[in-house]
Amino acid sequence: MTQEDIGGQRLGIVVSGSLNKGIEVKLHSSASVEDMAVGRYVTIEGNKRRFFGMITDISLGVIDQKLTLTPPDVSDPFMAEVLAGTSTYGTLHVLPTLTISGDATSLLEGPQPVKTVPSHFSAVNLASQRDVELVFGSEDEKKFYIGTPLDMETKICLDLPELVKRSNGIFGKSGTGKTFLTRLLLIGMLQKGTAVNLVFDMHSEYGWESRSEEGRKVKALKQLFPSKVAVFTLDEEGSRRRQVSTDFVVRIGYDEIEPEDMVLLRQTLNLTEPAVEAVYQLSRRFGKNWLQSSLDLKDSEETRELLKEMSIHESTYQNLQRGLATIRRLPFFIPHTLDNPVKRILEYLDQGINVVLEFGRYTDITAYILVANLLTRRIHAQYRERMEKAIGEDIALPHPLVITIEEAHRFLNPELASQTIFGIIAREMRKYNVTLLVIDQRPSGIDSEVMSQIGTKITCLLDNERDIDSVLAGVSGKSELKSVLSRLESRQQALIFGHAVPMPVVVRTREYGSPESYKDFIPGGEAEIRKQAEKDIEELWE
Amino acid sequence: MERVGEVIEASTTGFVAQCYELYQSPPLGSLVKTRDLPLELYGIVYNATTTSLEPGRRPIARGKDEASEEEIYKSSPQLLQLLRSEFSALVVGYRENDKLYHYLPPKPARIHGFVHLCPPGEVKEFSQSFDFLNILINTHLPVPADELIAACLRQMSQVYEDPHPFLVVAGKELAILLSGEFNQLKAILGRIRTS
Incomplete structure (x- = not known):
C-alpha cells in the first residue's frame, strides 16, 4: 500500500502505551504539533492489522532535561529546525477503538472493537476520508448523515x-x-x-x-x-x-387521570405523601371519576364523615385539594371529552x-x-x-x-x-x-x-x-x-x-436552517416542497 | 582526481600521508581515499603537520634580515627539501565491488598507496549516509571532536547546491547521536550554521 493509497498524512510512530490507557505516539518531525487537534482520527498500521483511533491528548517532550533548563536559541531558524522532532518533539495520546484486519472475513464483518494494541514503532497516519467512510459507512437507505468529523469532509452516518x-x-x-x-x-x-x-x-x-x-x-x-x-x-x-x-x-377528560399520574406530580404540586395515598383511596371509592367527584366534594358534614371513613386527615385533604385545583386551572383538562x-x-x-x-x-x-x-x-x-x-x-x-x-x-x-x-x-x-x-x-x-x-x-x-x-x-x-x-x-x-x-x-x-439544507432533507418525489425551497432561496436575495 | 599525497603510516583506524608539495595538505575535514585493491578506503582528514625531515633537527628562525617571508625561502632554497608536510586521516568507510560501507575496512591501507581528494560526486555519494558521524564522535583524537565534525560537515555541504537541507538532516542525526549531550550538540550546530 503506498502513501497515496492510505491518503492520510504521516504523523509519527507508536512508542508506548496500553490498551487501557491508550497509546503514545511520537510525532514525526515533519508534522507540527500545532496542526493536531483532539478528536481527530488516526490510523495505525500494525504488522497484522490496522487500528483506528482518536487523538485524545497532545503533549510536548524533550530528549534531554537540560533543554528545559537552558533552552536553546530558537531565534536561529537552523537550530530550531534541527531540534524539532529530534531533541524536542510532540507526542500524541491516541485511544485505539477499532481494528480493521486485512483478511476477507473481517472485511465482510467490518471494523471490530479493539482487543490489543499495535506493536512498537508502528506507523501512525492521519485517517483519510476513505478510512472514515469504512468505519462509519456512507449514506444509504438506513444510514443518516448527521455531520462531518472535525477538519474533514467525510459524512458521519448514524x-x-x-x-x-x-x-x-x-x-x-x-x-x-x-x-x-x-x-x-x-x-x-x-x-x-x-x-x-x-x-x-x-x-x-x-x-x-x-x-x-x-x-x-x-x-x-x-x-x-x-x-x-x-x-x-x-x-x-x-x-x-x-x-x-x-x-x-x-x-383531556378528568376521568382520564389515574392515581399513578398524581404520584409523578407529587413534587411539582407540592403534595404530601399521605395526600398521594389519599388519591388511591379516593379512586377506590369513586372509581374512574374520582377526580371530578373529589372536586365536587362540598365542605359539609357529609364530606367530613366520608373522609373519616377513609381515614384521610383534614390537612391532607386540604393539601390534595390545592393540588387538584392547579390541575383544574389548566384549560385543556375538561370534565368530559368526546x-x-x-x-x-x-x-x-x-x-x-x-x-x-x-x-x-x-x-x-x-x-x-x-x-x-x-x-x-x-x-x-x-x-x-x-x-x-x-x-x-x-x-x-x-x-x-x-x-x-x-x-x-x-x-x-x-x-x-x-x-x-x-x-x-x-x-x-x-x-x-x-x-x-x-x-x-x-x-x-x-x-x-x-x-x-x-x-x-x-x-x-x-x-x-x-x-x-x-x-x-x-x-x-x-x-x-x-x-x-x-x-x-x-x-x-x-x-x-x-x-x-x-x-x-x-x-x-x-447544517440546518438554510433553504439549501432543507432541500437535502426532502426525498426526490416531493417536487412541491423542492419548489418551495427554491422560492425560499430566491427570497433571500430579494 | 587530485592526488594529494602518499601513505607513510597506516593502522586499522587511520593513516598518515605525506604531501608531495610542502604545505599542500587537504583541508581539515575533507574526504580523501586511498586504494588497496580491491578495496578503496575513505578517510577524513583530522590533522596536518609540517615538521623537519629529521626529527632531531629543529628549524631555526632565519628572517631577521629579510624583507618578507617569501625572501626567506628564496634565499635558502634547500628549506623546501628539509621540511615536509603530513596529514592524518581517520578511516570512516570503504568501497568494495562498487558498494559503499560506512564502517571500518577489514585491513588497513598500504604504505605508499596514493591518496586522492574525493571529487564532489563521490562526496555526495558518501554523504548519503551519516553512519560515519558515529565514528567521528567516538574516536579519541588530538583535535576536538566538535571541531572535526563541524569541519567535515561544512566541507561536505559545499558539494551541494543548497547546503541547508543537507546540514539540517545532518544536524538531526547528530541530535539523536548526542541526545544526552546537549551542550556538545549546540557547539557543533553553532559551527555548521549556514547563515
Missing part, C-alpha cells in the same frame, strides 16, 4: 434502525444546539422511515417553524414533510396565532404519521409531566398489548415508536424513574418496540440506572463536572473522552458514542 432499537439521549448545555440536533435526528427517522415519532414538544419547536438564536426563522417537521407529520396542540389559540396548521386539538386523544394519536402513528404535540403557552412543568406521562402510559400499554398479540399470533410487529421528551431529568430523576412510564420504557427498552429520545441539559439529574440503558448518547458541550461524569459513566476511555467533551465548541459540535456508531465520534453537525 445507523438509524440500530439507533431506534434502544433509547437515546441528546445532552448539552442550554444553547449548544440540542434542539437543532433533535430536529436533525427526527428528520432522519422520518426520511428513512425507521420509526414513527411521538414528540412532546414543550416549547413548540419541532412541529412548525420557530426562530433560531440569531433570530432566523427555522422550518420544522410539518413544513418539510407535510404528509408525514401531524401537529397536535394543547393550546389551540396560540397555535392559530402562530399560523400553525394543526391536525387535532387535545383535550374524543379520545390517545386513540387519535395511535391512529396517526399506525398510519406511519409522526405526531408532534405542541404545548403552546402551557410550558409549565406540571402540564408537561402530567400530559406526557398520561398519554405515554396508555400508548405504551397499547403497544405492549399489540406486541404480545403479534408474538402470539405470528403477525407483523407494530411499527417502532420513538417518544421524544424534553427536560428529561424531571421524569427520570432517581426518585421518579422507578415509577414513571418513562423509567420503565428506558429500562425494558425495545421489548415492546417503544423507545425514548431523551433531551436534557442536566444529565446528572437522571437516574444512573436509566442512563446506563441509554443506547446512543449525543452530547454537545457540557461543563459541569457531574453532568460530564454521568454522561460518560461506563464508557471505556472515559477520561480521554472527558477531555474531548469539555473542549467541544459551544455550537454545532457534538460527541456521539454508543450503540449506533462503531466508536465515539466528534462531529460538526450538518
Whole structure:
C-alpha cells in the first residue's frame, strides 16, 4: 500500500502505551504539533492489522532535561529546525477503538472493537476520508448523515434502525444546539422511515417553524414533510396565532387521570405523601371519576364523615385539594371529552404519521409531566398489548415508536424513574418496540440506572463536572473522552458514542436552517416542497 | 582526481600521508581515499603537520634580515627539501565491488598507496549516509571532536547546491547521536550554521 493509497498524512510512530490507557505516539518531525487537534482520527498500521483511533491528548517532550533548563536559541531558524522532532518533539495520546484486519472475513464483518494494541514503532497516519467512510459507512437507505468529523469532509452516518432499537439521549448545555440536533435526528427517522415519532414538544419547536438564536426563522417537521407529520396542540389559540396548521386539538377528560399520574406530580404540586395515598383511596371509592367527584366534594358534614371513613386527615385533604385545583386551572383538562386523544394519536402513528404535540403557552412543568406521562402510559400499554398479540399470533410487529421528551431529568430523576412510564420504557427498552429520545441539559439529574440503558448518547458541550461524569459513566476511555467533551465548541459540535456508531465520534453537525439544507432533507418525489425551497432561496436575495 | 599525497603510516583506524608539495595538505575535514585493491578506503582528514625531515633537527628562525617571508625561502632554497608536510586521516568507510560501507575496512591501507581528494560526486555519494558521524564522535583524537565534525560537515555541504537541507538532516542525526549531550550538540550546530 503506498502513501497515496492510505491518503492520510504521516504523523509519527507508536512508542508506548496500553490498551487501557491508550497509546503514545511520537510525532514525526515533519508534522507540527500545532496542526493536531483532539478528536481527530488516526490510523495505525500494525504488522497484522490496522487500528483506528482518536487523538485524545497532545503533549510536548524533550530528549534531554537540560533543554528545559537552558533552552536553546530558537531565534536561529537552523537550530530550531534541527531540534524539532529530534531533541524536542510532540507526542500524541491516541485511544485505539477499532481494528480493521486485512483478511476477507473481517472485511465482510467490518471494523471490530479493539482487543490489543499495535506493536512498537508502528506507523501512525492521519485517517483519510476513505478510512472514515469504512468505519462509519456512507449514506444509504438506513444510514443518516448527521455531520462531518472535525477538519474533514467525510459524512458521519448514524445507523438509524440500530439507533431506534434502544433509547437515546441528546445532552448539552442550554444553547449548544440540542434542539437543532433533535430536529436533525427526527428528520432522519422520518426520511428513512425507521420509526414513527411521538414528540412532546414543550416549547413548540419541532412541529412548525420557530426562530433560531440569531433570530432566523427555522422550518420544522410539518413544513418539510407535510404528509408525514401531524401537529397536535394543547393550546389551540396560540397555535392559530402562530399560523400553525394543526391536525387535532387535545383535550383531556378528568376521568382520564389515574392515581399513578398524581404520584409523578407529587413534587411539582407540592403534595404530601399521605395526600398521594389519599388519591388511591379516593379512586377506590369513586372509581374512574374520582377526580371530578373529589372536586365536587362540598365542605359539609357529609364530606367530613366520608373522609373519616377513609381515614384521610383534614390537612391532607386540604393539601390534595390545592393540588387538584392547579390541575383544574389548566384549560385543556375538561370534565368530559368526546374524543379520545390517545386513540387519535395511535391512529396517526399506525398510519406511519409522526405526531408532534405542541404545548403552546402551557410550558409549565406540571402540564408537561402530567400530559406526557398520561398519554405515554396508555400508548405504551397499547403497544405492549399489540406486541404480545403479534408474538402470539405470528403477525407483523407494530411499527417502532420513538417518544421524544424534553427536560428529561424531571421524569427520570432517581426518585421518579422507578415509577414513571418513562423509567420503565428506558429500562425494558425495545421489548415492546417503544423507545425514548431523551433531551436534557442536566444529565446528572437522571437516574444512573436509566442512563446506563441509554443506547446512543449525543452530547454537545457540557461543563459541569457531574453532568460530564454521568454522561460518560461506563464508557471505556472515559477520561480521554472527558477531555474531548469539555473542549467541544459551544455550537454545532457534538460527541456521539454508543450503540449506533462503531466508536465515539466528534462531529460538526450538518447544517440546518438554510433553504439549501432543507432541500437535502426532502426525498426526490416531493417536487412541491423542492419548489418551495427554491422560492425560499430566491427570497433571500430579494 | 587530485592526488594529494602518499601513505607513510597506516593502522586499522587511520593513516598518515605525506604531501608531495610542502604545505599542500587537504583541508581539515575533507574526504580523501586511498586504494588497496580491491578495496578503496575513505578517510577524513583530522590533522596536518609540517615538521623537519629529521626529527632531531629543529628549524631555526632565519628572517631577521629579510624583507618578507617569501625572501626567506628564496634565499635558502634547500628549506623546501628539509621540511615536509603530513596529514592524518581517520578511516570512516570503504568501497568494495562498487558498494559503499560506512564502517571500518577489514585491513588497513598500504604504505605508499596514493591518496586522492574525493571529487564532489563521490562526496555526495558518501554523504548519503551519516553512519560515519558515529565514528567521528567516538574516536579519541588530538583535535576536538566538535571541531572535526563541524569541519567535515561544512566541507561536505559545499558539494551541494543548497547546503541547508543537507546540514539540517545532518544536524538531526547528530541530535539523536548526542541526545544526552546537549551542550556538545549546540557547539557543533553553532559551527555548521549556514547563515
